[in-house]
Amino acid sequence: MNEIIQLNILQFSLIYLLLILVLILMKKSKISQSKLLLLGTFRMSLQLVLAGFILTAIFENPHPLFTIAYVAAMVIFSITRILRKNPWLNSSFRWSVSLSLTLTGLFILGYFTQIVIGVSLFNPQYTIPLAGMIIGNAMTGITLALKTFHESLTSGRNRMETLLNLGASPKQILLPDVNRALETALLPTMNSMLGMGIIALPGMMTGQILSGTSPSTAILYQIAIMVAITAAVCLAVFCSLHFGYRSLYNQRNQLNLPR
Amino acid sequence: MKELFRTLGLAVNGIHYPDMITEENKITFLTGPSGCGKSTLFRILNGTLDPEEGSVLYLGQDVRELDPLTHRREVSLVSQSVFLFPGTIRENFRQFYQFRELPEPDTEKIHFFLSLCCLVADPDTDCTTFSGGEKQRVYLAVFLSLRPRVLLLDEPTSALDTTTSRLLLKNLAEYSKKEGISLLMISHDPGLADEYAESRILFGEGCRITGEGGGSHE
Numbered sequence: 001m002n003e004i005i006q007l008n009i010l011q012f013s014l015i016y017l018l019l020i021l022v023l024i025l026m027k028k029s030k031i032s033q034s035k036l037l038l039l040g041t042f043r044m045s046l047q048l049v050l051a052g053f054i055l056t057a058i059f060e061n062p063h064p065l066f067t068i069a070y071v072a073a074m075v076i077f078s079i080t081r082i083l084r085k086n087p088w089l090n091s092s093f094r095w096s097v098s099l100s101l102t103l104t105g106l107f108i109l110g111y112f113t114q115i116v117i118g119v120s121l122f123n124p125q126y127t128i129p130l131a132g133m134i135i136g137n138a139m140t141g142i143t144l145a146l147k148t149f150h151e152s153l154t155s156g157r158n159r160m161e162t163l164l165n166l167g168a169s170p171k172q173i174l175l176p177d178v179n180r181a182l183e184t185a186l187l188p189t190m191n192s193m194l195g196m197g198i199i200a201l202p203g204m205m206t207g208q209i210l211s212g213t214s215p216s217t218a219i220l221y222q223i224a225i226m227v228a229i230t231a232a233v234c235l236a237v238f239c240s241l242h243f244g245y246r247s248l249y250n251q252r253n254q255l256n257l258p259r
Numbered sequence: 260m261k262e263l264f265r266t267l268g269l270a271v272n273g274i275h276y277p278d279m280i281t282e283e284n285k286i287t288f289l290t291g292p293s294g295c296g297k298s299t300l301f302r303i304l305n306g307t308l309d310p311e312e313g314s315v316l317y318l319g320q321d322v323r324e325l326d327p328l329t330h331r332r333e334v335s336l337v338s339q340s341v342f343l344f345p346g347t348i349r350e351n352f353r354q355f356y357q358f359r360e361l362p363e364p365d366t367e368k369i370h371f372f373l374s375l376c377c378l379v380a381d382p383d384t385d386c387t388t389f390s391g392g393e394k395q396r397v398y399l400a401v402f403l404s405l406r407p408r409v410l411l412l413d414e415p416t417s418a419l420d421t422t423t424s425r426l427l428l429k430n431l432a433e434y435s436k437k438e439g440i441s442l443l444m445i446s447h448d449p450g451l452a453d454e455y456a457e458s459r460i461l462f463g464e465g466c467r468i469t470g471e472g473g474g475s476h477e
Contacts, residue, residue: 166402167328
């Protein structure tokens with residue numbers, strides 16, 4: 001393997017020049033989001049630099065508590081983001097989403113590190129990057145599922161009320177929408193698996209190869225992480241919706257739909 | 260006549276309902292200005308909404324003590340806003356029946372209930388091509404075919420012309436008498452009420468009962 005070429009600051013800063021192209025195209029297409037692009041780039045850079053410092057410190061002084069704290073921060077950030085994007089969720093639904101993301105994410109992470117790789121769950125070098133991918137994708141999946149489910153609830157209100165008036169149970173009425181939302185959330189992950197390796201080399205694999213890992217090892221990790229992500233998205237969305245939708249009706253089978 | 264519903268001190272969403280009684284096997288009309296809580300009262304009667312105060316007795320039993328799904332199947336509410344599944348009349352019957360865990364009705368039965376609702380149409384016609392009035396009649400036909408004991412009809416003729424409205428009401432009145440179905444109907448058409456009401460509850464401002472026909476409130 002060739003040794004990795006270290007980027008100096010000047011080389012690194014050249015990449016930002018590409019953003020000028022994006023800004024020109026946005027201006028030409030009358031997309032008034034240049035502020036968002038700049039803010040996004042700034043925040044992404046700052047957050048990653050900070051993450052780099054923190055990760056370096058953790059890797060140099062490994063301790064289970066640091067790993068736990070980092071993963072906990074990821075989980076809390078993801079939950080906050082989901083809840084902020086879905087203010088229509090009632091309190092029980094919020095708990096369902098939060099617990100589902102936490103427990104399913106940790107379960108997949110534990111299985112991957114302890115059983116598949118055979119390293120400790122508290123090993124920061126493995127656990128932190130894997131947690132980022134698993135929890136991040138589960139967060140995206142849940143957000144998409146909740147968006148789809150909420151759209152079904154608002155656009156299908158008349159259907160739901162009619163069926164309720166007729167004597168159908170809320171479970172019968174809501175389950176088709178729950179299943180549709182799960183399907184919608186899973187599609188992007190499954191589609192990305194179809195094109196993987198042909199259309200694109202995924203980020204994690206690219207990163208590993210660039211940093212000197214042999215492609216065959218990088219590929220095995222990539223396959224494993226893709227399967228883990230699919231399982232995490234499916235489990236987290238399934239649990240969030242299946243425990244959450246029950247909070248939309250009471251014991252008297254009356255619907256309490258969000259406006 | 261047997262007592263069907265009795266309401267006691269009902270209040271919901273700031274509306275206080277006067278106590279009232281309706282009788283079984285009668286056609287009871289509820290009339291009054293929009294927004295006085297008639298549709299909300301129907302939701303309370305079939306148990307899809309609980310009152311904040313007071314109670315409703317159905318055949319002498321508190322609605323809250325009854326199994327909600329069994330009660331709604333017995334006391335069906337045909338709401339004002341029509342909902343049909345995309346597809347043919349037959350597919351609509353099939354889908355509604357599936358939600359009630361019932362086998363699909365045969366063509367003869369579909370024809371019977373369509374004609375009862377004054378609609379001459381092939382069951383394999385796509386409902387999406389129908390006018391508002393036609394959709395309303397398919398919707399009503401589905402509910403009627405499920406043989407409830409009580410039908411709560413919220414403006415069932417709002418999308419129909421006067422002639423069809425009267426014909427539909429005539430058919431409904433005859434069929435309900437024959438089958439022992441009690442009808443409670445919200446209508447803004449005073450002519451219909453004059454012609455078909457056996458009992459009448461008039462709601463005034465703030466939901467005060469201002470009159471009746473047939474001794475239906477206390």
